[in-house]
Amino acid sequence: MSEQSPLDLAEGDPFGPHNLPYGVFTTADEPERRRLGVRIGDHVLDAGAAALALGSPYADLLAQPDLGPLLAAGRTAWRDVRRALTAWVTVPAHRPDIEPLLHPVGAVTMHLPYDVADYVDFYASENHATNVGRIFRPDGDALTPNWKHLPIGYHGRAGTIVVSGTDVVRPSGQRKTPADAAPVFGPSVKLDIEAEVGFLVGTPSELGSPVPLDAFRDHVFGLFLLNDWSARDIQAWEYVPLGPFLGKSFATSVSAWVTPLEALDAARTAPPARDVEPLPYLDDASDEEPGGFDLRISVAINGHVVAEPPFASMYWTAAQQLAHMTVNGASLRTGDLYGSGTVSGPEVHQRGSLLELTWNGRDPIDLPDGKRTFLEDGDEVTLTAWAPGPDGVRVGLGEVTGRIVPAS
Numbered sequence: 466m467s468e469q470s471p472l473d474l475a476e477g478d479p480f481g482p483h484n485l486p487y488g489v490f491t492t493a494d495e496p497e498r499r500r501l502g503v504r505i506g507d508h509v510l511d512a513g514a515a516a517l518a519l520g521s522p523y524a525d526l527l528a529q530p531d532l533g534p535l536l537a538a539g540r541t542a543w544r545d546v547r548r549a550l551t552a553w554v555t556v557p558a559h560r561p562d563i564e565p566l567l568h569p570v571g572a573v574t575m576h577l578p579y580d581v582a583d584y585v586d587f588y589a590s591e592n593h594a595t596n597v598g599r600i601f602r603p604d605g606d607a608l609t610p611n612w613k614h615l616p617i618g619y620h621g622r623a624g625t626i627v628v629s630g631t632d633v634v635r636p637s638g639q640r641k642t643p644a645d646a647a648p649v650f651g652p653s654v655k656l657d658i659e660a661e662v663g664f665l666v667g668t669p670s671e672l673g674s675p676v677p678l679d680a681f682r683d684h685v686f687g688l689f690l691l692n693d694w695s696a697r698d699i700q701a702w703e704y705v706p707l708g709p710f711l712g713k714s715f716a717t718s719v720s721a722w723v724t725p726l727e728a729l730d731a732a733r734t735a736p737p738a739r740d741v742e743p744l745p746y747l748d749d750a751s752d753e754e755p756g757g758f759d760l761r762i763s764v765a766i767n768g769h770v771v772a773e774p775p776f777a778s779m780y781w782t783a784a785q786q787l788a789h790m791t792v793n794g795a796s797l798r799t800g801d802l803y804g805s806g807t808v809s810g811p812e813v814h815q816r817g818s819l820l821e822l823t824w825n826g827r828d829p830i831d832l833p834d835g836k837r838t839f840l841e842d843g844d845e846v847t848l849t850a851w852a853p854g855p856d857g858v859r860v861g862l863g864e865v866t867g868r869i870v871p872a873s
């Protein structure tokens with residue numbers, strides 16, 4: 466029998482041919498040459514080299530240093546390229562060409578795979594919004610009066626989006642608790658995470674033309690894990706009345722792998738029942754494809770799982786968020802990225818932030834190395850996730866990880 470090929474995957478491998486997420490990598494031999502890669506099992510296929518070796522018409526889209534050209538090429542190209550890639554990693558006759566172009570994932574360096582255009586972050590989990598409302602505004606209603614009428618969001622800082630594995634410097638800033646007579650300045654003492662899912666826009670839209678709910682798949686290429694690092698002490702003091710600013714803009718970490726929406730067809734699921742009928746541009750009741758995604762997220766600090774937030778519980782869908790953020794005529798650009806908002810389910814162990822898990826520090830959680838309220842220097846936070854795929858096989862969403870280093 467011949468030696469085992471990296472393309473002979475164990476049954477149920479979450480990175481099988483049903484998945485094929487995209488990323489950008491360099492090798493130790495050529496650390497300056499960024500290349501588009503597609504993950505298969507524990508290997509990265511040099512997608513551009515494969516396209517050239519096989520004389521593929523998609524070499525123009527794949528033999529590139531990032532995902533930009535493929536993102537801009539649009540939905541038909543996304544589908545056709547995915548079909549070609551599927552054939553390259555599954556048809557035995559291609560093996561002699563493909564096998565030499567596979568690199569072990571552990572041997573390559575991954576990079577941010579796209580140029581981030583604009584970055585928006587939403588607030589779409591009813592459980593998260595209710596918890597945060599109770600913590601930050603104990604005297605008011607937990608949900609603001611607009612919450613069930615529109616997906617609340619804010620514009621974040623595109624330039625500080627970093628790829629998984631990048632260290633996060635503890636931010637400094639102003640904070641003032643009600644007990645303080647005056648604000649103080651210093652490193653954040655309430656550094657937190659937010660477990661989220663990010664959506665990557667490929668196809669742009671025209672200024673002045675809203676993108677309707679049913680055009681979601683024409684514009685959004687794929688999704689990935691996102692950690693919206695948040696300094697709760699800075700945030701609580703600065704956010705009234707314009708919303709999050711420096712408490713969140715110091716870094717946002719994203720997964721190195723983007724999973725195409727087509728890999729997640731089996732994960733589509735209906736969002737929770739709406740208790741308020743949305744305005745027509747947000748009304749997805751008659752959509753044939755359910756708007757939610759059944760993604761099972763896991764949050765670990767220093768390798769210890771602290772939460773398992775269920776993305777299926779999100780109230781507002783990614784399609785509704787896209788429709789809302791363009792309904793005023795704001796245009797989309799290739800590389801626009803938007804976050805779902807913190808994912809928190811109804812149970813305590815399903816909360817996607819330490820703010821909620823520890824109730825703003827009141828109830829510390831236990832880690833093997835001691836108690837935590839918020840993050841300490843040296844802590845490493847890793848989000849992982851999977852989704853149901855075809856025939857009961859899981860779709861692996863990879864991970865987004867980052868370690869806290871002391872304030873500069």
Ligand SMILES: O=C(O)/C=C/C(=O)CC(=O)CC(=O)O
Nearest residue numbers: 587588589597601659806807
């Ligand atoms: O309710 C507030 O004042 C703010 C809550 C957040 O932290 C906003 C945010 O980042 C949205 C989210 O991730 O759900």
Ligand SMILES: [Ca+2]
Nearest residue numbers: 586659693807
């Ligand atoms: Ca957030």
Ligand SMILES: [Mg+2]
Nearest residue numbers: 693694713717
């Ligand atoms: Mg952030």
